[in-house]
Amino acid sequence: MKRTACLFICLTLIFTALLTGCHGRVGLEAFKTPESFDTSRSYEITFWAKNDTNKAQTDIYSKAIADFEKYYLNIHVNIRFYTDYGRIYNDVITNISTNTTPNVCITYPDHIATYMTGVNTVVPLDELVADPKYGLGGREVLFDGPRADQIVPKFLGECRIGDELYALPYMRSTEACYINKTFVEALGYTVPDILTWDYIWEVSDAATRKSEDGTFAVNGQNVMIPFIYKSTDNMMIQYLRQKGAGYTTADGEVQLFNDTAFGLLGDVKEHVGTGAFSTFKISSYPANFLNAGQCIFAIDSTAGSTWMGSHAPLSDISEDMFVDFETVVRPIPQCDPADPKMISQGPSICIFNKQDPQEVLASWLFAQFMLTNDVQTAYAETEGYVPVTLKAQQSAEYVDYLAHDNGSGGDEEYNKKYYDIKLKATKLLLDNIGNTFVTPVFNGSASVRDAAGQMIENVAKSVRRKETVDDAYMRQLEKDITALYRLDSLAGKQEKAVDAPDLGKLPESAAVLIGMIAMAWLALLARGVQAIIKKREQKKS
Amino acid sequence: MKKIITLMLVVALVLGLTACSKEDPSKKSEGVMTYAQYEAAAIDSEVVVETYVQAKQGWWQDTATIYTQDGDGAYFLYSMPISKEDYDKLVPGTKIKVTGHKAEWSGEYEIVDAKFEIEKGSYIAEATDVTSLLASADLIKQQNKFVSFKGLTVEAQADGSAFLYNWDGSGTHDDNSDLYFNVSVNGATYTFTVESYLCGNDSDVYKAVEGLKVGDVIDAEGFLYWYNGVNPHITKVTKK
Numbered sequence: 103m104k105r106t107a108c109l110f111i112c113l114t115l116i117f118t119a120l121l122t123g124c125h126g127r128v129g130l131e132a133f134k135t136p137e138s139f140d141t142s143r144s145y146e147i148t149f150w151a152k153n154d155t156n157k158a159q160t161d162i163y164s165k166a167i168a169d170f171e172k173y174y175l176n177i178h179v180n181i182r183f184y185t186d187y188g189r190i191y192n193d194v195i196t197n198i199s200t201n202t203t204p205n206v207c208i209t210y211p212d213h214i215a216t217y218m219t220g221v222n223t224v225v226p227l228d229e230l231v232a233d234p235k236y237g238l239g240g241r242e243v244l245f246d247g248p249r250a251d252q253i254v255p256k257f258l259g260e261c262r263i264g265d266e267l268y269a270l271p272y273m274r275s276t277e278a279c280y281i282n283k284t285f286v287e288a289l290g291y292t293v294p295d296i297l298t299w300d301y302i303w304e305v306s307d308a309a310t311r312k313s314e315d316g317t318f319a320v321n322g323q324n325v326m327i328p329f330i331y332k333s334t335d336n337m338m339i340q341y342l343r344q345k346g347a348g349y350t351t352a353d354g355e356v357q358l359f360n361d362t363a364f365g366l367l368g369d370v371k372e373h374v375g376t377g378a379f380s381t382f383k384i385s386s387y388p389a390n391f392l393n394a395g396q397c398i399f400a401i402d403s404t405a406g407s408t409w410m411g412s413h414a415p416l417s418d419i420s421e422d423m424f425v426d427f428e429t430v431v432r433p434i435p436q437c438d439p440a441d442p443k444m445i446s447q448g449p450s451i452c453i454f455n456k457q458d459p460q461e462v463l464a465s466w467l468f469a470q471f472m473l474t475n476d477v478q479t480a481y482a483e484t485e486g487y488v489p490v491t492l493k494a495q496q497s498a499e500y501v502d503y504l505a506h507d508n509g510s511g512g513d514e515e516y517n518k519k520y521y522d523i524k525l526k527a528t529k530l531l532l533d534n535i536g537n538t539f540v541t542p543v544f545n546g547s548a549s550v551r552d553a554a555g556q557m558i559e560n561v562a563k564s565v566r567r568k569e570t571v572d573d574a575y576m577r578q579l580e581k582d583i584t585a586l587y588r589l590d591s592l593a594g595k596q597e598k599a600v601d602a603p604d605l606g607k608l609p610e611s612a613a614v615l616i617g618m619i620a621m622a623w624l625a626l627l628a629r630g631v632q633a634i635i636k637k638r639e640q641k642k643s
Numbered sequence: 644m645k646k647i648i649t650l651m652l653v654v655a656l657v658l659g660l661t662a663c664s665k666e667d668p669s670k671k672s673e674g675v676m677t678y679a680q681y682e683a684a685a686i687d688s689e690v691v692v693e694t695y696v697q698a699k700q701g702w703w704q705d706t707a708t709i710y711t712q713d714g715d716g717a718y719f720l721y722s723m724p725i726s727k728e729d730y731d732k733l734v735p736g737t738k739i740k741v742t743g744h745k746a747e748w749s750g751e752y753e754i755v756d757a758k759f760e761i762e763k764g765s766y767i768a769e770a771t772d773v774t775s776l777l778a779s780a781d782l783i784k785q786q787n788k789f790v791s792f793k794g795l796t797v798e799a800q801a802d803g804s805a806f807l808y809n810w811d812g813s814g815t816h817d818d819n820s821d822l823y824f825n826v827s828v829n830g831a832t833y834t835f836t837v838e839s840y841l842c843g844n845d846s847d848v849y850k851a852v853e854g855l856k857v858g859d860v861i862d863a864e865g866f867l868y869w870y871n872g873v874n875p876h877i878t879k880v881t882k883k
Contacts (some may be wrong), residue, residue, distance in 0.1 A: 157813040183818045185809070192704070386749040390871065418749075419871050563756070566687040567744060 129221020130201070130455045133462050135233050139242065144176045145464040147205035150193070152449055154405060155185045158484040162477065170471045173244040177464045179206075187213070191548070198223055203454040205465040211261060211540070212548040214268050214452050219545055225453040227267040230466050238470060247470050252493040260540045261450050269450035270469055271490040273481060275405040276444045276531045276538055277336055277434050280388070280523065282398045284427035285309065285320050296439035297432055299341070302329060302399055303369060306378035309398055321425070325396045329379045330388040332402040335555030336445050341366050343539055344437040349554070354544040356589050358554055359580045367561045367576065374565040383559055384566070390418055395425030401434055404486030405448065407527035408518070415518040431526040433534060446538035448487065479503070483519060486527030488535075495532075504529065546592040553587040666738075668695060668766040669714030675740065678715035690745050690754060694718045695766040696737040697789055698866065698878065700840040702730045708840070709733065710787065710866045710876075711741075712768045717787035719868070721746070721753040729761075738764035751869040752786060770864050778831050782873060790867045790875065794883070795826035797859040805855040819844045822852045826861070835863065838876040851880040859883075 149167070153159040160183055167179045182204070184190045191213045197203045198220045209217075217224050231250050235242040239249035250258075253271065261269035279302075283293050289308050294301065306328035313319045318326035331337045341362070342349045348357025373379040382388060388400030389409040400410060408416045411429035436442045451469045456462050471477065478494035481487065483503055489495050506520035507529075531538075541547065560579055564571050584590050671677055675693045676684070684690050694711035701707070707730050709720040720741060725733075733739070743757030770791035776782045777792070797805050802812065806824035814820020822837035842848045855861070865877035 153813060155809050155811065155813055157809075157811045160813045183813070183815060183820075185814075188704075384746070384748075390749065423871075563687075563744075567689070568687075 129223065130457060132222045133225045133455050133459060135229055135236070136459045136463055139236060139463050139467070140460050141176055143460065144178070145461055146178045146180065147461065147465050147468060149179050149181045149206045149468065150184060150190055150204040150208065151181055152184045152187055152190060152208045154485060156484055159481060162480045162484065165480075166472060166477045169476070170245075170468055173471075174464070174467060177468065179468055184208075191216075201456075205454055205456065205461065206469050207452055207454065208272060208449045209269065209452050210447075210548075211263060211269060211450060211543045212551060214450075215263055215543045215545045215547060217452070217454075218263070218268070222455050224268050225455050225462055225466070227261075227270065227453070227466075231267060236463060236467065238473075243467065243470065245471060245474055248473050248491040248493045252491050253473070254490055254492060254495075254535065256446070256535060256538070257490045260446060263543050269452040270473060272449045272451050272472055273405075273487040274446055274448040274490055274531065275403050275485070275487050276446060276534065277333070277340070277401055278404045278407065278486070278527045278530050279432045279434055280392055280400045280402065280407070280410040281430045281432060282392060282395065282427045283430045285395070285398045288320055293430055293432065294439075295432070296442060297399075297435040298439060299369070299435045299437060302435045303373055303378065306373060306399060307376050310377045320398075321395045323394075323396060325391070325394075327377070327380045327385055327391055327397050329373070329399045330381065330385060330391055330397050330401070331379075331558075332382045332388050332400075332406070333555065334381050334383070334558040335551045336447075337401070338363060338366060338554035338558055339541060339551070340434060340443065340445055341437070344443045350542050350544075350547060350550050352542040352544070354542075354546060354592050356550055356592055358550060358557075358589075359584075363554075363557065364576055367557060367579075370558050370561050371565050371571045374562045379562070381559060381562055384562055387418065389414065392429075393417060393425070394419055394423045395427060403447070404527035404531055407431070407486035407524040408484075408521055410527075411521075411523040413521075414523070415514075415521055429523055431523060431530055433530060433537075442534065442537045444534060444538055446535075446540050475499075482528070486524050486531070488528060488531050504532075544592075546589075549587040549592070550589065553583045553589060556586070557583055666764050666766050667714065668712075668768075672740070672762075678713060681718065681745070682716065684745050686745055686747050688745055689742070691740070691742045692718055692754070693738065693740050693762065695764070695768070696733045696735055696739060697768055698735060698841060699730070699733055700838065701843075702727055703840075707733075710789075710841075711739070712788060713766070717768075717785075717789070717866070719751065719753040719787045719866075720757050720759075721748075721755050723754075723757040723759065725759075732761060736765035736767045738762040738766065749869070749871050750783075773867065774828060777828060777833060777873070782867075783869070785867050786869055788867050790865065792826070792828070792863045792875075795828050795861050795863060797855050797857055797861060798825040798827050798832055799857045800825065803857070805857045805859070806852050816844050816853065822849060824852055824855060826863070833873060833875075835865070835875050835877050836868075838868075841866075841876055842878055848877060848879050851882075852877070855880070855882075 151163050257271035309320045309328035311319045345362045347362035391397035392400040412427045453465045475494045475497050478489035479500045482489045507525040694713045697712050698710040706722045707725050711718045739759045741757050741759045743754040746755045768789045770789050773790045774793045806822050808814030808820040810823050819839045821839050860883045862881045864879040865875045868876045
């Protein structure tokens with residue numbers, strides 16, 4: 103009987119321990135802001151940063167770290183550079199299971215939604231932002247950072263997933279249409295302030311006319327792709343938004359396969375067929391063709407504006423390939439010019455949770471430093487980015503920067519800094535912040551985005567390959583894309599991964615109570631078994 | 644005597660078999676294009692080729708980019724869908740039959756959306772010396788082939804260094820950035836690249852290029868990649 107009692111006690115203890123530890127998913131404790139930052143200790147934090155393969159940007163990151171470390175001598179930041187969001191995403195996912203994520207990371211909210219499938223992996227920032235000591239504009243923060251109300255509210259709102267803030271915006275851009283105005287006018291058209299889709303298709307088709315010698319009439323060259331789109335996922339997403347058609351819902355319902363989307367695919371089919379349209383994936387960078395006089399409408403990010411135009415400071419093509427023309431910048435084509443809509447994009451910063459809350463606080467201080475004026479204005483000026491803080495946007499230095507929009511008359515550095523196309527692209531976004539939008543974020547939203555672009559790529563490739571693109575093709579395309587991006591596993595299966603509260607460990611008292619109930623049941627069971635054995639033994643005797 | 648005759652017959656048989664089994668990398672199966680037919684095929688048309696793996700870039704998201712070559716020319720298989728298990732099977736020399744579409748991207752001819760099957764056979768291409776062709780319009784006929792260059796002089800970058808991490812110096816060794824270096828020969832300068840997905844920062848060629856000094860004279864080997872002009876992916880550098 104003593105042995106049985108011992109066994110019961112052991113089982114109960116094991117059972118209780120299991121209950122205490124395994125309530126919900128295994129993961130880190132939720133982050134709690136420490137009362138104070140322990141400056142007696144040293145911290146080493148890692149920062150995974152994305153740049154546009156741009157030395158000016160990597161230099162700014164390095165300078166930002168050096169400047170930050172002057173304020174916080176006990177925090178050392180190790181940076182790792184990436185040139186591709188996809189690679190950061192992949193590496194973070196790989197490192198979540200081993201809790202070897204970076205401390206701070208440049209990312210997109212779409213990606214954060216997937217990171218959040220780990221328990222307490224990403225630090226929610228509302229509490230930190232509002233912290234009177236270490237929050238934005240907090241009294242214990244050693245540098246002059248922005249207050250929360252000095253971040254452009256729309257940009258800050260884009261970093262909310264569900265009701266919680268999970269990132270800080272770092273830079274913002276949108277897409278722009280870079281136009282060879284000289285060629286447009288040679289074709290007998292003028293460039294309106296706002297392009298429509300009908301306009302861009304019409305002018306593009308007109309530019310495909312050839313001379314008797316087989317060259318294109320508009321440029322006298324053998325190559326002319328009038329309209330090239332860099333990011334076809336954005337092309338589909340923005341078109342759907344402009345038309346008021348479905349894309350996804352906040353709870354992850356995929357509405358991408360609708361008549362409006364197939365309507366755009368019909369346009370793509372038609373104009374790839376005439377040779378008027380192509381994509382980056384099929385043909386190469388729009389800038390290469392635009393600058394060589396082989397493209398009229400090049401749609402790319404405002405953050406790629408230094409590569410655009412007949413005097414672009416950055417280029418992948420040799421100088422002898424450049425053609426002289428007048429470049430103008432316009433918003434992307436619209437369905438309703440009176441109500442323009444364009445995507446808001448650009449890097450954000452998230453913070454990963456760690457076992458040591460002090461280390462997380464150090465990460466937060468560094469993330470906050472990336473919003474200081476010097477970092478914001480310097481980085482924004484490398485490309486057609488817009489600073490995310492009103493404090494930086496309204497700073498004397500930035501206002502002066504925007505006033506220089508001729509981009510000529512100085513040395514190479516001056517012309518690069520004040521390149522007119524870059525400044526016009528920047529102003530395009532500043533003038534249209536109210537017309538920007540973002541798509542709902544959920545675990546899998548990055549896949550839907552990929553799917554949206556792939557539909558256009560597939561149709562374009564099929565037309566070029568002279569495959570039949572009809573209703574049956576579109577039905578099959580929907581099936582193929584759904585399977586490829588596993589979209590059927592998203593619809594209706596969002597288990598609120600991004601906003602479900604983590605219940606944490608079971609309270610000890612509850613665990614003990616459940617353990618005692620289990621022990622009572624085990625005791626009853628054992629008593630029953632004992633009674634049966636006793637009866638059998640009595641029968642035998 | 645019988646023993647000697649038997650031995651000679653065996654030796655003859657072995658030699659004969661060895662000779663018969665020697666791979667002819669230009670020979671094609673039924674329904675497969677010759678390199679000339681591939682070269683003549685229109686952009687976007689379907690192509691079917693038999694070719695031999697020479698090198699491969701890293702496996703990434705169920706795809707890989709493969710450098711292949713037969714007895715007559717080379718085929719660049721861009722972002723071919725492939726499982727990790729199959730990727731591991733594609734060691735240099737492996738013969739594969741590839742069905743895909745011919746594409747052109749910034750001057751680089753490649754096969755995209757490719758499917759492949761492994762066949763029996765093996766062939767490793769010898770490097771073709773294209774030094775004298777570098778300034779020639781005929782160089783493009785060697786595109787994607789495994790090639791060599793002799794007697795190149797390392798030229799200074801804009802900042803005076805012998806090489807850059809990334810095209811503008813924005814990368815680092817630790818980030819496994821591509822290496823860019825300029826070399827001159829016969830009065831013209833060319834940009835060569837160590838593509839880090841092909842030869843990463845732990846490879847001999849990566850370390851060798853990191854050790855270059857302006858003015859060094861080198862021989863190099865690699866694949867004759869194209870990006871808006873010739874832009875070889877270098878796999879070996881030898882200082883002279």
